[in-house]
Amino acid sequence: MRSIVIAAAAASLLMGQAVPPAPPAQTTTNPQAPVSEPLPPGPPLTLPQAEAIAMRNHPRIAAAANTAAASAQQIAEARSAFYPNVRGEVTGTQGDDLSRLGAGALSASRLFNRFGAGLQVNQLITDFGRTMNLVANSRLQAEAANQNTLATRYDVVLGVDRAWFEVLQDQAFVKVAQDTITARQTLANQVNALFKAQLKSEVDLSFAQVNLSEAQLLLIRAQDSLREAYVDLTRAMGEDHPVAYQLSEPAAAPAPPADAAPLIDQAVQNRPELASLRLQYQAAQKFEAAERDLTRPNVTAVAVGGALPYINSPGLPNEYEGVGVNLEVPIFNGHLFAARREAARQEALAANQRLRDELQQVEHDVQNAWVACSTAYQRIPVTQNLIDQAQLALKLAQGRYNLGLASIVEVTQAQLNLTQAQIENVTARYDYQTAYAALQFAMGALR
Numbered sequence: 001m002r003s004i005v006i007a008a009a010a011a012s013l014l015m016g017q018a019v020p021p022a023p024p025a026q027t028t029t030n031p032q033a034p035v036s037e038p039l040p041p042g043p044p045l046t047l048p049q050a051e052a053i054a055m056r057n058h059p060r061i062a063a064a065a066n067t068a069a070a071s072a073q074q075i076a077e078a079r080s081a082f083y084p085n086v087r088g089e090v091t092g093t094q095g096d097d098l099s100r101l102g103a104g105a106l107s108a109s110r111l112f113n114r115f116g117a118g119l120q121v122n123q124l125i126t127d128f129g130r131t132m133n134l135v136a137n138s139r140l141q142a143e144a145a146n147q148n149t150l151a152t153r154y155d156v157v158l159g160v161d162r163a164w165f166e167v168l169q170d171q172a173f174v175k176v177a178q179d180t181i182t183a184r185q186t187l188a189n190q191v192n193a194l195f196k197a198q199l200k201s202e203v204d205l206s207f208a209q210v211n212l213s214e215a216q217l218l219l220i221r222a223q224d225s226l227r228e229a230y231v232d233l234t235r236a237m238g239e240d241h242p243v244a245y246q247l248s249e250p251a252a253a254p255a256p257p258a259d260a261a262p263l264i265d266q267a268v269q270n271r272p273e274l275a276s277l278r279l280q281y282q283a284a285q286k287f288e289a290a291e292r293d294l295t296r297p298n299v300t301a302v303a304v305g306g307a308l309p310y311i312n313s314p315g316l317p318n319e320y321e322g323v324g325v326n327l328e329v330p331i332f333n334g335h336l337f338a339a340r341r342e343a344a345r346q347e348a349l350a351a352n353q354r355l356r357d358e359l360q361q362v363e364h365d366v367q368n369a370w371v372a373c374s375t376a377y378q379r380i381p382v383t384q385n386l387i388d389q390a391q392l393a394l395k396l397a398q399g400r401y402n403l404g405l406a407s408i409v410e411v412t413q414a415q416l417n418l419t420q421a422q423i424e425n426v427t428a429r430y431d432y433q434t435a436y437a438a439l440q441f442a443m444g445a446l447r
Contacts, residue, residue, distance in 0.1 A: 042243035057238030118306015130293035140283035147276035169430035170226035177219035270444025284348035376432035383425035
């Protein structure tokens with residue numbers, strides 16, 4: 001868009017300077033063909049269809065969904081401590097007859113030959129809330145991951161909307177450029193005929209040709225920008241290859257709300273980023289409680305049973321079984337638990353500050369989006385009035401030039417003003433559509 005405005009400004013400067021006489025040029029100039037190959041044509045497409053394609057195809061959404069699915073499995077991991085831990089064992093040993101262990105342990109167990117197989121079952125009876133807090137932490141983290149997936153979907157939809165309106169805007173720019181070439185070609189043909197009849201000077205013909213060339217450059221830039229917009233749209237939809245879809249014009253966005261305050265309240269309730277950070281803060285609090293519970297006792301039960309059917313020393317029974325309960329009380333471990341508890345507390349405080357920062361950012365985003373939306377909406381009638389006035393000025397300048405009361409500079413300047421007004425109107429209309437979509441995103445109300 002900047003390149004188009006710069007080209008128009010350059011044309012304005014050229015119109016205000018003296019142009020040396022130039023030899024007459026052919027007046028049947030056609031617009032230059034695009035340098036790059038055209039994109040393959042695509043089928044008709046509506047904005048909801050484009051958003052649905054992005055929901056299915058975009059890799060960011062798939063990655064976020066996979067991350068959420070992985071977080072959901074962590075709930076089962078944390079909850080597994082509530083269930084028995086059962087494992088089978090097969091053991092074979094060989095030892096000197098009647099010998100005993102002499103080093104490496106406090107006990108003096110007797111060595112003997114044996115081969116046995118059995119089961120061992122371990123069951124947590126209670127750890128006084130630590131595992132329960134870890135399960136709650138995992139569940140909250142999984143819910144936060146789901147909110148992150150929703151936030152990713154919102155972000156992708158906004159990207160599709162922006163790219164969609166960018167394509168429509170560039171298509172309108174191409175139409176403006178083509179209409180401009182037609183109008184300036186007509187003037188150039190008229191001036192050329194008058195020049196051949198020796199009714200106009202060569203300077204007038206030179207101005208008309210320069211004016212036409214500027215319009216042709218405007219078309220080339222608009223076509224190049226349109227191709228880039230199509231590439232951006234297909235990328236926003238998660239597709240691998242750019243396609244020139246036949247886009248339908250969506251319904252005009254309604255007028256912006258009169259006040260931003262209720263929009264902020266809605267954003268605080270609806271934005272998935274805020275919901276995710278709230279859940280992460282709650283999860284951090286649960287983890288802090290779990291780390292605090294490390295100082296509490298653990299009560300576990302263990303049961304073993306099996307058989308020793310082969311290669312056993314004399315006197316050993318063929319079967320065995322046993323049950324026990326163990327109470328583990330932490331006493332001192334080099335301040336490990338205290339450090340872990342303090343680290344978890346600091347993480348919870350950090351999560352709270354991240355939530356506070358995001359709340360401020362959301363309020364800032366809604367305010368800015370509302371201002372941008374309101375400003376863009378106000379520009380639409382102003383630019384439409386600008387077109388009406390530019391068309392009237394061009395009509396008057398053309399009449400004065402035909403009567404010999406005005407110079408070619410006045411006509412070309414009027415044509416330039418009309419082109420600029422049309423560009424401003426196109427920009428205002430699609431800027432408002434984009435700004436309204438951004439406002440809906442900031443409010444958490446996007447599809």
